[in-house]
Amino acid sequence: MGIEDLVSAESIDSVDDSDSDLSQRTSDRRRLNDKKRKYEEACKHFRYRGGLTYIANDLWTKYRRYAIDTPIYVGARNPPGAAAGSEEAQPNSADGSATEKTETRPFRIRLMSEPLHSEMQDIMGLKALNYDHVAPFRAIIPYEQKFRARLKALEEQFAELAGNHPEALMVTLTRPWLPLELAYHTEIATDYFGTLTVASDTTYGYIDLTRILLDGFRALVFLLDNDLADLVRTYHQAQQGVVESIEFHQLWYLFWPGQEIVTAEPDYQVLRVLSVSGGRMSVVPRKNESSRTTVSNLLINCFHFDYDGQFVRPVLRMLSIVLYPGERPVTALEVFPLQYLESSERLRILHRGQRFSELARGTHRRYKGLNMTTHEFRKLEEVRVRNFLPNTHRLTTRALKIDGDVIIDFEMAFRSQSQGICPPEFNRTIQLIDEDEAETNDPASGISYDGEEFRARAYLEFIGETTLLEPCHLRFMEKDHLFLLPARVFGYVLLSRRWYPLSIDLVTEVHTIEEGDYDAFDDLVLPKRHRNIIRALVKTHARAKPSMEADPLDADPLDLPVRRDFDIVRGKGKGLIILLHGAPGVGKTSTAECVAAHTGRPLFPITCGDLGGTTAQEVEQNLEKFFDMAMKWGCVLLLDEADVFLGERIQGNLQQNSLVSVFLRVLEYYSGVLILTTNRVGQFDEAATSRIHCALYYPPFSKKRALEVWQKNVDRLKRTNEASNVPLRFNEKKIMKFAEKQWDAGSRWNGRQIKNAFQTAAALADWDHLKKPRDEESTPELRVKHFEAVVETSNHFESYLTAVRKSDRERARTNLLRKGRCGPESTRL
Template identity: 35%
Template sequence: MDSDKDWSAGGGAADAAKAARPIIYEHNGVTVDRDAYIHILEEQVKRLRADVKYLESKTTMSEDGVTDAPTPKITYVPPGQWRRVKKDAGLIANAGTLLVSGMNSANENDMRHSGRHDRLAINSSLLLGLLSDVVGEPLSDDRNVWVWPYKYLVVCEPQIRTKLRKLEQECTDQAAADEVCVRENGENKQAQEWQQQQQQQNSDKSATKSRPSEAMVRRRLCEELRLVVEFMDSQMSGIFSLRRQIEDLSLKKISFGYLWHLYKPGDMLINKAGKENQDKLQAFVVLHVTGGRAVRDRSRRFRPAADWDPESETEQKNLTLASSIGRMTPLILDCAYIDSDGDLVGPRPRRFVFPEYPGEVDIVSLDAYPLAFDNEKDRLLGHLSQRGKRFLSVVDGAHLHYRGTSLREFQGQKGNRFREYFEINPEDVDSEVMVDQAAAIDHYKQTGSFKFPLGGGVVARPTPADDSEVADYLPQSGYGEYRESDVFDDSVIDVDRRAQFVAETDMLRTVSVKHLRQLELHDEYYALMPPRVYGYAMLNRKWLPLKIDSLRNLDEVNGEPGFRKTRFEDLVLPRGHKKLLQALIKQHTSAGDETVPLSQEFSMDIVYRKGKGLVILLHGPPGVGKTSTAECVAAELGRPLLPITCGDLGGDSGEMEKSLEKFCRLAEKWRCVMLLDEADVFLGKREKGDILRNSYVAVFLRVLEYYPGVLVLTSNRVGELDEAFRSRIHVCLFYPKLDIYSSRRIWHKNLQRIRSSTVDMEIHEDEITEFYERQWHENQKSQRLRIWNGRDIRNAFQTALALAQYEFFEARRDPKIDMPRPVLRAEHFERVGSTSAFFDEYISNMHGIDGDDPYSVMAERESVRKDTMPNFAFSRQPSWKLKADTRANRSANQRRIDALLESSPSEDEDNDADSNLEEELERLKLEIQMKKLKKKAKDRKAPAS
């Protein structure tokens, strides 16, 4: 043993010094001397013995006192015995910490059972207090039963597991809480202080032996909470597995019992109807989820909320759900989407209801499902976002073109006299439209049954949970509403999740359209905007819900196949009409930036806001281009044309005045040209005793006096107009009947239109030209036939095209006939002409008219119109041509002029675009004059010779 010692020089002194120092021990990272370390071990042994004694006596201490507590365990109770074991509210003595049972009602004879555990009773005040801290909701002993799907255990699973790990760590490191720090130089003051504290604690414990230590309580909590986690792992593993599949989007099918897990506040949904029809595709954001659980009281039936939104579900579905006696309550989703009333943008409520269904269904087959589960989610989100941006850009007003079918919208249930019903039927639209959401909503609200709320409904208040889900009554607890239940109503967690989302999101605020355009918004916000916008279809003369995807800018639609822009070049107008109309309307509406409206700077009237409008009257026989002129003027100026007929204004004077004022406001707001077709219906002469007609005239006189915009009136019975209107009309333009020159141009332009179209057709143009020349001269010489007007010529072309197409289809059935495409021939027009001539002769015979156009004769007899004018002020011919045609025989140069006129794309000699033609005409005129002079000089020389 001596050989093991170090006897080197100085070694002995070092050993002696080392032996004099106390032995140092380390406990949980703290260095203590031997005595302190022994004391620590003794104290641990005492605590362990106290814990064993505590567990053996099965007593525990709460803050209020001591209650009996069995060993922590899970007790499974048969469904039929549940109410025999858990017959009272509160905790059950000498029972398990967790009581688990299947579904059964208070009625022992009710044998309904779901085949799985359905109840979980937390039979420990200590555990209820701990869970209350974890989930953030007060839990009481008298409502200690949780029912499937145990929402708090599902939603707060991470917090519960974290709390368990923390308790386990604290129990393992209990001794670490007893910190003792001893310095290396041998001083152990802190160890002595620690020993004194332990002695004081021991004396306190001996004084109150019934109070358990903090370590015992912590260990008890750890054991009970571990039971909860074991229950979650063993009995709820299917739920957590399904939720993991939902998170990673691998779940494809889902049963109704698990449907609650699929949705949460903030999820973006799309409707199944939108996948089947892109025109109905709409995204929604989830606000609140409730329902989808077992019904515990069969005497109760689902009662929809008092603010049941008729836009969310049909009344029929409401009644079906209210009368259903299912095993499960329907799942209800409170959702919202973004809409606008034209001035503000905000959320609108939408509720989806899913009744119980058997088995599993595809997630994407649900009426509304999370967008994340769609295979085309990126494409759909991009499409919805772009559509939303388009919606926001036009909702407060835009002049566009629409081609397609409008949407159908309805509110309420048809045939239910207890609920108001509103419906907008779809219509085919191919015209310019004026998008104005605010004006459309105001128009629909006048029906009294149309509702357009921003906010409110389920946006303001969540749908309340069905109380039959927690109506598991205690035996002998009273009757009716006085019966008691020990089931904890965990629907508050759904309300809390909703409140958290509403507080964090900015999607549900209501802001102005102009302000929203200035903000940087994310794609999900745009995606929530609707697929429709309300607008006024000019040709249909109706307010309609329009598809956003079918709206086109006017410049874009001009290049589309089948679309032909209305142009002045397509009209045959009397000389000077075009420039006069353009100058007046352009000056008044300030179509160009270089022109300032004179009406804003100066008014000739002494009364403020009086006489600021521009009223134009176009009068003449039917079919000479009056209405088309107004359309072309509006199109060239880039302004909407708002056509109004007597049917749009109503029957009595009061209704007519309101309608007319409404149209005048819209026309002024949209800065459009308003057209009142067949104005003589309301502008007729006032007669004594005819109060209704006189009231019409009075209303129109006042409107014409104060209307600040452009109003174009058309009439073919100008002789019936009241004399008071004459002074209120700024310009009156007369449209004479078509002459040979205008007829030629119209025929030529219609033929040219067919050639430039996409219609594959062979045209025998020479035959057709010969026909219309012959037809015009024959009708002019005839005593009974009427010269065709512009509308007659258009109708003749439509009928001839139909005949040509019919012959082509018939020829395809006969293999002997070789006809590769339809052929338009003069024969088709001759058929149309014969039927028209027969009808004209019939009318002439009926009225006994021999001579010119019978309709012109009758109009002149009734003093409503005179189609023939003694001078040539309004002829459609060039002024130089009027005199040249007085000669019976036309020269070769004159025929060349006619050929130029027929081939010219324009019919107005004052058009600047026709300068080349004008130069050619002037040259031919000079050439004619030179030949005349030469002939006169030759004639003077002839007698001399």
């Protein structure tokens, strides 16, 4: 039934109704004529092709109620097809530039055929399929194959009917036909109140309904094959993982719930998709936007894993891809599916996850390189979408060079609340993110383009099937967990006493000294018995307390020494406190460093500055913090210049006395290994000396020991040359002869001064070599003259200091700080 039929029917009705008022009939006639005029006006803008009715997108809403006798009403920027009465245009080619495809691709469609809509709804398994859809038609494209299958079945079904009923009107009809009573809401077929004006009790036979449904699916498949062909192709390529380049408007098909995706910077981070939204043109002007055609960013709601110190938990992220022109290679996107990453990189990410699992349990490792910074996490930062997600990374903006031992410990890192360390927000609610209403609803026309049921179903299917969103212990992680772990761990740098986010790739194993390996302990020039005493004490105490990495189930009780408790009060006196005292530069600090390395324990050096000092309460808090960390990690705790807090208490000095008392009390209950060093042992408080388990005296060097230190430095230089591309030539005999001559001349360098002399002399040798012509192929040579230059400057400085304040030995003896020598060796146990 067309517009002319409707006008004629209403005219007949008005003539037959003799009781109708003349003015009412006139009003009805005027209204009907107005409809006809608008219909004729709309027809001027309609274009027809493949059973579809096209119109310019900006006129789509205005004339949507006048599209009749068509199963699908299509709006595009440049609508294809022909005007009414002209020869129908040929279908577009699926090829063409991205710009051409965007210009001709439909922006929105309306399903006009009720039978078609109902059948599509059943095929898709939805409770309520929208009549109106906008690009990229994400609720339609995924079912393209099922629509084709249904069309094929209808073609076969109708062919059989046509064979049996060749004279039927629906068989002989050469164009698509859709009766108004089976069409979606149109202006033509309703009165002023929206009531259907055509007969609603019309019954259609099986042949009629089959033909109507067939015309609808023919039009739908024509739309898919021509106007939406590039979207269909992209969808199938995305499912197969073979997309090479892609337009922004097609990105929605590249991502789906449950898929593994990867960000490119700072290092590859794998995430799992929860839902996808945005990436579409608005149907109404957005807030604060003047253009109707504003395109939103594609938003990917996803998650990865992180460790909270006890369990691995999901951390929500919202990633964004901004509109870009033309096509872009998939791997050039800020985020793309993991399957497009090279297999070698995927394997590396998997191994990195395994490393994370090992490190996160709490480990002592080495780290060499820069720490990670805020800028490196920018790609993983949440997109600020309507203030939905807060900032969860307060990382340092400075990249610092780190080269030393670190402790990986997430629980302690989060507890520290240090600047640069912020626990991820593990407890955020997982939910389907609402879409922008500017893309889904047109309040003025009352049209809804929301495909929420389709999007929600995919989201809920993944949420219902996966177990990845549940907390998981490090031991029970599977491959799917390992991929999603971050590229960083939180580590405590023992040398700087600060927490940093560290790159897993720069974390290395700590060298364990095996039998026959080079041991720096052997390079120390120590008094007799010192080496064995301190090594035995630390080794046995450390073995009695398993390391932070040890599994208590694997421990052999017969392999551990017995821990004997001699204290009356339980919990006291379980620590090992060793005092190393003597002149500066004789090996006290080096002893502590070598002992830690030899026993495989981390060395935790702290200074008086780390403990504060303004109030006793502050010192106590800092002491307990460092002692707790050292005990948990099994560290050898080193406190240099301990006389500051263990000095003799003096009547009237309340602050100093409080600090000493606090230090002594905390020492009483410390159960770890603590090494104290001082060159002012004469100032120690009497109570402090009683708490020391072992005190080792380091006397000033004799000639024999001084020459031993020179020889150790020469040997170390030999080892350095073996590993260097530019070895430093030298004459060992001449250097040792110079060392003996220097001693006889009255120079009394300590171990640190001898080491510094080697470093300075080597620098002078390198400088002399650099000044030579470049054509000479030789290596630097360390000569005696370089040491003589160092001696000259050193003697001048020492002479000046002696003239000002006497020598260090005299001042130490005068101030009762220490005695020059107290016997060949001094050890108090």
